[in-house]
Amino acid sequence: KQEVTQIPAALSVPEGENLVLNCSFTDSAIYNLQWFRQDPGKGLTSLLLIQSSQREQTSGRLNASLDKSSGRSTLYIAASQPGDSATYLCAVRRSGTASKLTFGTGTRLQVTL
């Protein structure tokens, strides 16, 4: 059974800092991995999707990497802003086209002024 862990569970940084969020998974037979952002009481916004054959994806100040063999992904946020404050979730899709996402427990990020 796939298990997804995110470290740290919570993180507080001053505005402008670069930061890294970590995601690890136990079964390396994945189809893809997705990073989401969730604001309090809201739905999930897809940030980045990495297919199993890719090593990284970038969108603006966000960069996600994937090391499938070691079961790890990182989300790098450059020059953090207070608007980045949210919970960040990673989710993995097991190999197989109809398989479901397994979610991590999330990292709650607060960017302070």
Add this chain to the structure above:
Amino acid sequence: SAVISQKPSRDICQRGTSLTIQCQVDSQVTMMFWYRQQPGQSLTLIATANQGSEATYESGFVIDKFPISRPNLTFSTLTVSNMSPEDSSIYLCSVVDRGDYEQYFGPGTRLTVT
């Protein structure tokens, strides 16, 4: 990408009543998913709703408690029946893009049961 809307966005309901949540997608999709997120927790899949067939429920979820309809390729409903305070959660509708298997979520329905 898919744009998903949900109604209602939030509701406060009394114990023992039922609430139906609607999910509308701006494009035709084969699979729709319903998730629950209890306070402070991550997401748990309730069921997969396929058009033209019965929904497939995950372990711990039953059709009598969470009946689902999927009348066409852009719409689904989830009913939370005979509610108790333990059903207080955010309920999220989701779809997957069959091209690259990127998953998208609706804005959620925040349910409080008193």
